[in-house]
Structure formats: C-alpha cells, structure tokens
Amino acid sequence: MPEAPLPIVDFSNVAKSFGAVRALAGVDLTVRPGECLGLVGHNGAGKSTLMNVLAGTLSPDSGEMRILGEDIRQRYSVALAHQMGIRCVFQELSLCPNLSVAENTRVVHPTIKGPGWRGRAGALILGKLDEIFPGHGIQPGDHVGDLSIGKRQMVEIARAFTVTAAPLHLVILDEPTSSLDAVTAGQLLQYMRKAIGQGASCILISHVLGEILDYSDRIVVMKDGGVVAERPATGFSRDTLVAAMGTVARAPAAGQAAQAADRREERPLSVRVRPKGRPGGAALEARRGEVIGLAGLAGHGQTATLLQVFRAARGRDPDTEVTGAVALVAGDRQTDGIFPLWSISRNIGVRSLRRMLRGGLIDPAAEAEMAEDWKRKIGIKTPDMNDNILSLSGGNQQKALFARALGSDADIVLMDDPMRGVDVGTKLEVYDLVRAEAARGRTFLWYTTEMDELKNCDHVFVFRNGRIVADLARAELTEEKVLHSSFTEDA
Numbered sequence: 129m130p131e132a133p134l135p136i137v138d139f140s141n142v143a144k145s146f147g148a149v150r151a152l153a154g155v156d157l158t159v160r161p162g163e164c165l166g167l168v169g170h171n172g173a174g175k176s177t178l179m180n181v182l183a184g185t186l187s188p189d190s191g192e193m194r195i196l197g198e199d200i201r202q203r204y205s206v207a208l209a210h211q212m213g214i215r216c217v218f219q220e221l222s223l224c225p226n227l228s229v230a231e232n233t234r235v236v237h238p239t240i241k242g243p244g245w246r247g248r249a250g251a252l253i254l255g256k257l258d259e260i261f262p263g264h265g266i267q268p269g270d271h272v273g274d275l276s277i278g279k280r281q282m283v284e285i286a287r288a289f290t291v292t293a294a295p296l297h298l299v300i301l302d303e304p305t306s307s308l309d310a311v312t313a314g315q316l317l318q319y320m321r322k323a324i325g326q327g328a329s330c331i332l333i334s335h336v337l338g339e340i341l342d343y344s345d346r347i348v349v350m351k352d353g354g355v356v357a358e359r360p361a362t363g364f365s366r367d368t369l370v371a372a373m374g375t376v377a378r379a380p381a382a383g384q385a386a387q388a389a390d391r392r393e394e395r396p397l398s399v400r401v402r403p404k405g406r407p408g409g410a411a412l413e414a415r416r417g418e419v420i421g422l423a424g425l426a427g428h429g430q431t432a433t434l435l436q437v438f439r440a441a442r443g444r445d446p447d448t449e450v451t452g453a454v455a456l457v458a459g460d461r462q463t464d465g466i467f468p469l470w471s472i473s474r475n476i477g478v479r480s481l482r483r484m485l486r487g488g489l490i491d492p493a494a495e496a497e498m499a500e501d502w503k504r505k506i507g508i509k510t511p512d513m514n515d516n517i518l519s520l521s522g523g524n525q526q527k528a529l530f531a532r533a534l535g536s537d538a539d540i541v542l543m544d545d546p547m548r549g550v551d552v553g554t555k556l557e558v559y560d561l562v563r564a565e566a567a568r569g570r571t572f573l574w575y576t577t578e579m580d581e582l583k584n585c586d587h588v589f590v591f592r593n594g595r596i597v598a599d600l601a602r603a604e605l606t607e608e609k610v611l612h613s614s615f616t617e618d619a
Contacts (some may be wrong), residue, residue: 133161134197136213136298136329137182142191143178146519148511151177151242152188153353159298160463164324166361169373170551171523172509174353175333176219179300182331183216184209196297209328210236213297215288217304219333219498219522219548221462225273227255232272239293239537253465256286260319261312263394278307278426280314285316289323291362299323302333303522306548307459309426309577310611317343335523335551337366338576349373397539398571399437400449403595412594414540414573414588417566421585422575424614428576429594434542437573441540452539453569455479457529459545459575466517466530472497473513475528479536502531506561507554523550534565541565543574547581557583579607590614 144152152174169175173362180186181193184206195199209216212317215236218518223232230250233241243391250268257264261282272280277448282303288299301320305313320330321343334340341359343567347364349357349372357372364372395415402411412433414420422430438456440448456497458464467475477484477495484494499513505525510520526546533541562584574585582588588605590598590613598613607612 135160135194136196138192138194139178139182139195140192142181142182142188142193144186144188150353152181154191155350155353155355157182157355159329161297161329162324162327163345164320164330164332164343166340166347167251167331167350168335168337168347168369169350170339170553171521173350173373173551175290176302176348176521177353178335178350179216179302179361183214183218183300184207184215189560197427198538206540211294213295214237214300214382215282215296216300216389217284217288217297217302219306221277221284223272223280223284224270225459228268229266229270229275230268232283233268233287233290236287237290237292252285252292253286256290256448257282259284260289260373263314277463278312282312282525282565283387289319296328298329300331300333303335303548304332305334305339306575307426307545310579313339313577314436334503337369340368341366350579361422373551373553396451397449398451399573401433401436401445405606410589410599412596416571417437417569418541418587419562419566419572419574419585421582421588422591423582423588423610426577428591428614430591431544432572432594433591434544434575437540438542440477450540452547453537454542455533455536455538455544456539457533457544457546460549461522461525461529461548464544466525468516468518470517471509471514472508472517472520472528475517476502476513476531476535479538480534483537498535499531502528502535506531506557522548523554526550527554530561534561538570540571540573543572543576546575547576547578555581579610582610 135158137157137573139155140159141154141156142152143154156180157178167175174186177186181188181552182206188474193204200208223234230246230253233249233253234245254268258265264282266279266283272283304316308316324330332340332344341364344361347359347361348475350357391481397413397414399414400411422433424430436448437450438454441450441454466614467478473495474535476499480498481490484491503513508524508527517528520528525546529546566572582605586602588600589596590600590610592614
C-alpha cells in the first residue's frame with residue numbers, strides 16, 4: 129500500500145502575541161496536497177495572523193512548523209516560503225503602485241532577469257490573467273496605481289499563480305473576491321478548483337460563506353486565536369457554520385424595505401443624479417430614509433456616481449442635486465479611508481471635529497467618549513482606542529470607517545462596496561444599523577458586489593457602461609434580473 133503524501137503544511141501549537149493581545153493561542157493546522165481548505169472566523173479571530181506566519185512575514189513565539197515534512201521553524205522567511213512553493217494573496221494588497229504590472233511580477237519572481245526581462249514578465253502575467261480572468265482588460269505596461277482596486281486584486285492573484293523557477297504547492301487566498309464582481313469572482317473560484325485538480329492546494333479565507341461551502345474540501349473555524357471546529361465541508365451548512373463562528377443568523381429586514389417602498393412618494397428627495405452625456409440612461413433618485421443599492425459589474429460607473437454625489441455636496445453640479453451633508457465609507461480603505469499615522473479614536477472622530485471644539489481646540493474627552501461609544505456599538509476589537517489604526521485587523525479598520533460616517537452629522541451616507549473583509553456577524557450588525565439609521569431619516573447609497581447585501585435595499589439601480597439600465601424595487605429583485613441587466617444592451 130503506497131504511503132500517504134506528506135502534508136504541505138503541518139503546524140502544531142503555534143502561538144503569537146502582540147503585547148497583551150494573544151493573536152494565536154496554540155493553533156494546529158494541516159493542509160494536504162490537492163485540497164482547498166476553507167478558513168473562517170470573525171475579524172480578529174487570528175486568521176490573518178496565522179496566514180502571515182505561514183507566508184513568512186511573521187515569526188511565531190512558539191510551536192512547531194513543518195513544510196513538506198521539513199522543520200522550518202528556526203529559519204523560515206518570505207524568501208524560503210516562496211522557494212518551498214507557498215504564495216499568499218493578502219487582503220491588503222501588496223503591489224507597488226508606482227510600478228507597472230510587469231515590474232510587479234518581477235518583484236516576486238526575481239529569476240526573470242537579463243535583457244528583455246520586462247517583455248518576458250509581461251508575457252507571463254498576461255498569459256495567467258487571460259487564463260484566470262478572460263476579458264480582464266489589463267496590460268503589462270499599466271501602472272498599478274492607475275488600476276481600480278478590482279483590477280489590482282486580479283493582478284495580485286495572477287501573480288501568485290504564475291510559476292517560474294520555484295514550484296507552486298500552496299496559494300493562500302485571503303478574501304480574494306472582496307473587490308471582484310460576481311462574474312470575475314466566479315472565474316477565480318473555477319480556476320482555483322482547476323489548479324487543485326492539477327495537484328496544487330489552496331487556503332481560502334472568505335466572509336462570503338457560500339464560497340466557503342461550495343468550493344472548499346475541508347473547513348476550519350477560528351475564534352479568539354484558536355481553532356474551534358474542523359471537518360469536511362459537506363459536514364457544514366450555512367447555519368451550522370455561522371453557529372460555529374458564534375453568530376446568530378438573521379434574515380434581511382424585507383418587511384421594512386417593503387414598507388419603505390410603499391411610502392416612497394411621500395418622502396422628500398435627498399439625491400438626484402441625472403445621466404451625463406449617455407442617452408437612454410435613467411436618473412438615480414434617493415429619498416429621505418431610503419437605502420438605495422447600486423449594482424452591476426465592477427467598474428461600470430457605481431463608484432464614479434458616489435464620488436459625483438460626494439463632490440456635489442461640496443459645490444455646484446448641474447446634473448446632481450444633494451439636499452444634505454454627505455459622508456463616505458470607502459471600500460479601498462488603505463487608499464481612500466484610513467489615516468495611517470493616526471489613532472483609532474482620531475480616525476473615527478475626524479468627520480465630527482466641529483462638534484468636539486471647545487474654545488477653538490479639540491476636546492480630548494469628547495473625542496475619547498465618541499470613540500468608546502462606537503467601539504461598543506460596532507464591536508471594534510482593540511484593548512486601547514488610542515492605538516494606531518494599523519494595529520487593527522482589516523475588518524476592524526472597516527468598522528472604524530463605518531463609525532466615522534454613522535457617528536457624524538451626515539444626512540446622506542455613501543457606501544462604496546464597504547464590506548471588504550468584514551465578518552458575517554459584523555455584517556449583520558451593520559445591516560441592522562443601516563436600517564435603524566434609515567428609519568430615523570438618513571439616506572444611504574450603497575454600492576455592493578454581494579447579492580445578499582442588495583436584499584437590504586429598498587431600490588436597486590443596475591449600472592452598465594456608466595449608465596443606469598434598470599431600477600428594481602425590493603419586491604422584484606432577483607440575482608437573475610441583476611445579471612441580465614448587467615449584460616444585456618436593451619435591459
């Protein structure tokens with residue numbers, strides 16, 4: 129009888145602390161050849177810390193680490209991880225924005241060198257992009273800083289799956305579909321299963337539980353720095369997976385949405401955006417107390433419309449009417465959201481400084497009170513709100529951005545696909561917050577790539593090629609209608 133192949137990864141009792149915060153509390157983890165391991169848990173559960181240890185970017189405090197049977201605990205590094213076939217696509221993208229796509233490829237594939245290396249690197253990455261994301265529209269000479277966050281994520285994924293001198297055994301995908309629309313997310317997940325069928329392995333971290341259940345072979349659930357459940361994916365349902373994470377599942381408030389739709393014409397107008405220079409497009413209208421969804425394939429004008437509203441609130445725009453103060457929750461938090469040199473408290477309070485002024489100076493007590501209030505309301509996991517914002521996990525950083533907007537005096541809140549990397553429990557809490565704030569009269573414009581989130585909206589406008597091609601009331605909203613409108617010219 130042939131011997132079973134060695135595990136690609138075999139961790140035992142791995143622990144890691146950051147000061148008083150215990151991020152990993154003795155974790156055991158095994159990844160076998162030719163499998164997809166789904167890894168889930170709330171923000172702050174330890175998933176990203178564990179993956180940083182596996183990728184070589186963090187050293188554990190204790191524990192045993194074996195890669196392909198070899199004890200690497202004392203000498204592990206990013207370079208050794210790459211040599212041993214371990215690649216990682218981080219949730220916070222690691223591309224260099226001032227370099228081209230081809231140049232970024234060479235950063236992690238240094239054996240591409242000598243005369244003509246740019247052409248060879250460009251051909252490699254373009255071939256992999258074509259294989260994973262047909263119709264991607266990315267060129268090797270494009271500067272990464274000029275690409276949308278979705279296209280940057282596509283480049284990072286393709287770079288991880290590209291093979292040069294080093295082998296490819298395991299790709300860690302940390303929230304890989306968080307900036308992708310439904311079509312490109314499907315392309316990636318299908319390619320991932322193809323790569324697994326050819327002998328590679330993947331670790332898939334996602335807060336979209338349908339992806340975990342449908343594409344994983346085995347699922348590991350983490351909570352408070354430890355593993356609390358592990359079994360084959362077929363042994364979980366959505367409800368049991370949510371329960372293992374320690375969250376109570378709730379359905380969207382469809383009844384509230386329906387009631388809001390019935391009263392729509394009675395509400396005063398908050399936002400009207402007329403179509404610019406494109407015949408046939410409908411106007412976007414949002415009324416007081418409504419939650420308006422913006423849907424369609426990524427890059428078809430949703431974010432541009434939100435920014436148009438944001439700018440119009442601060443100046444005149446003949447095509448846009450805005451009747452109140454506006455706050456924006458950015459989806460690309462590293463570029464457009466957080467202030468990386470500031471504390472968590474200051475990041476939350478920056479939109480509300482006028483309320484905190486005492487004698488022309490910011491009152492530290494008022495700032496601290498607001499931060500602690502929102503730490504409790506939205507569940508930001510940190511021992512000290514005066515810590516730097518970068519001390520938080522990605523999902524907790526996003527919570528801080530929600531707190532900044534919802535804690536402000538804004539009448540209109542713009543949400544630019546803001547749930548990237550946010551766990552299912554927090555999502556449910558945010559959905560409740562949004563509905564509660566809408567009931568008090570706030571208006572929300574919410575661009576999202578997730579169908580489940582659109583179900584929390586009163587109306588959904590579907591975008592195609594920069595114009596609105598469908599206006600779907602909550603009662604008629606289906607995934608089929610959204611996809612049909614996204615692709616069909618006469619939708």
